[in-house]
Amino acid sequence: MTEEKPTRVLIAKPGLDGHDRGAKVVALGLRDAGFEVIYTGIRQTPEMIVHAAVQEDVDVMGLSCLSGAHKTLFPKVVELLRQSGRQDVLVIGGGIIPEDDVPLLMERGVQAIFPSGTLISRIADYIRDKVQR
Amino acid sequence: MKRRQSATQLAERMLAGDSLALPRLISLVEGESAAVAEIMRRIAPHTGRAYCVGVTGPPGAGKSTVVDKLTVLMRQRGLSVGIVAVDPSSPFTGGALLGDRIRMQQHYLDPGVFIRSMATRGSHGGLPGTVQGVIKLLDASGRDVILVETVGVGQTELDVVNTADVVIVVVTPESGDAVQAMKAGLFEIADIFAINKADREGAQRMKAELEAILAMKPGESIAVVLTEAHRGVGIEELYQELERYRRAQEENGELERRRRHRRREEFLELLQRRIRRRFLDFADKDGQLKALTEQVVAGELDPYSACARVLGDRHWLDKWLSQEGPALSEAEG
CATH class of the missing domain: 3.40.50.300 (P-loop containing nucleotide triphosphate hydrolases)
Known part of the structure; x- marks a missing residue:
C-alpha cells in the first residue's frame, strides 16, 4: 500500500530571514507526495543543518532562503556535507533566487533551484527521478 | 546495494565510534533490511x-x-x-x-x-x-x-x-x-x-x-x-x-522483569510483523486470492467466509509459506 522505504528529505532554512511560509508549503507538499520530511525550523546555521542531515541520514536536502544570502549559505552547506562524508546527499534550493545566481549555485554543488511559483509536483518528480532510480 | 554489502562493516565502524555509521545503520533497521539480523547479532554483546x-x-x-x-x-x-x-x-x-x-x-x-x-x-x-x-x-x-x-x-x-x-x-x-x-x-x-x-x-x-x-x-x-x-x-x-x-x-528486580517481558514482546511483535508483511506481499501476487478478494469487494462473498476459505485451505497456506521470501528483501534492490 504505502512505499516500503520512504525517501527522507530535510527541509531547512539557513540564515537569518524568518520567512518560512515557502519552506512549510514545500514540506507539507512533499509529505503529501509520500516523503518523510524533517523540518528543522528557521534561523539555522549551515553547521546545524548538516549536523541534522547526517544524524537523520537524509537522501535529500532542500534549502530555502529569502534573505539574499543564498550565494554564501547554499555552497557552505554543500561544502560541509562533503566534509562530513555525505556528498551523496541531493541538495536542492528554493526561495528568492535571482536567475543570474543559478549557474554559480549549480557550479558550487547545488543540484537544482526551484524558484517561487514552482509546482510541488515538479519538485517531487525531480526527487523521485534522482533518488529512487 | 552498497549499503547491504557493508552492513557488518558498518556495525564494526559504529562500534569503533564512526559518526556516519550509526545513522546509516538506523536507516537499515528502520527499512527492515535483510541485513538487520546480522547487524543485531554483531551488536548484541554491546x-x-x-x-x-x-x-x-x-x-x-x-x-x-x-x-x-x-x-x-x-x-x-x-x-x-x-x-x-x-x-x-x-x-x-x-x-x-x-x-x-x-x-x-x-x-x-x-x-x-x-x-x-x-x-x-x-x-x-x-x-x-x-x-x-x-x-x-x-x-x-x-x-x-x-x-x-x-x-x-x-x-x-x-x-x-x-x-x-x-x-x-x-x-x-x-x-x-x-x-x-x-x-x-x-x-x-x-x-x-x-x-x-x-x-x-x-x-x-x-x-x-x-x-x-x-x-x-x-x-x-x-x-x-x-x-x-x-x-x-x-x-x-x-x-x-x-x-x-x-x-x-x-x-x-523490577527492571530485569520488565526487560524480560520486553524481549518476549519484541520477539512476538517481530514475528507478527514479518508474517503480515509476507502475507500482504503474497496477497498482492496470488491470482486465486485476488479473485477471492474481488468477490468480497463486489459484495458476493462475506469476509468471514472468505477468511475461513483461505485459512482452511492447506494447499494455499503451503503455497504462501513456500514462496520465495520477499519479506526482507527491499534493501537488496
Missing part, C-alpha cells in the same frame, strides 16, 4: 547497558520540550544521550512531517547527544515497529540514556510500555479531570507524571486529583511533578524522580 526513558502524552503537551530540557540535565551530569523522536506517517500517502528537532536545537554542537526522527510507518501504537532495534543501536553505540518520544497519543497508543524502562506521561492542566485519570490506557501506564504548562489554571487541582487517584493503587508510588518545560521549571525535580525510580527498579 547492548543492555543504556537506560531507556519513554516520554508519551497527548499532542502538544510539551513532550519534545521536556525531552530537550531533560537532555540538558543529563549532559550536565556527564551522561551521553540518544533521542528517538517519533511523529506519525500518513495512512494515505505514507509521507510524514517530522518536526520534533525544532525543539531540540541547542545540542547540535554536542557529540554527546544524538537525535533521530522516526515516522510511525504503518504502526498504530505510537511508535514504529522497528523502534526497538533502533534503541539497541543507540545502546550499542554507547549512549548512557535513551529518550524515546512517542507520537502525540490518545488513550490507547501504548507501545511505549513495552519499549522503555520507565514511562513519563506528559499531560497539561487541560488533559482532564479525575475520571479521565481513572480510565484504562494512557493514565495507567505512567511511572511518573509530568503536568506540563503548569502555569496554566487548574494545574494544582489536577495534581491533587491525580495523586488522590494514584493513592488508591496500593503498593505503587507514582510521582506527579509540575513542570513548565519551556522555562526549565520542574525539570530538575522530574529528573530526581527518574533517578529515584531507576534506583528502586534496580534494587527490587
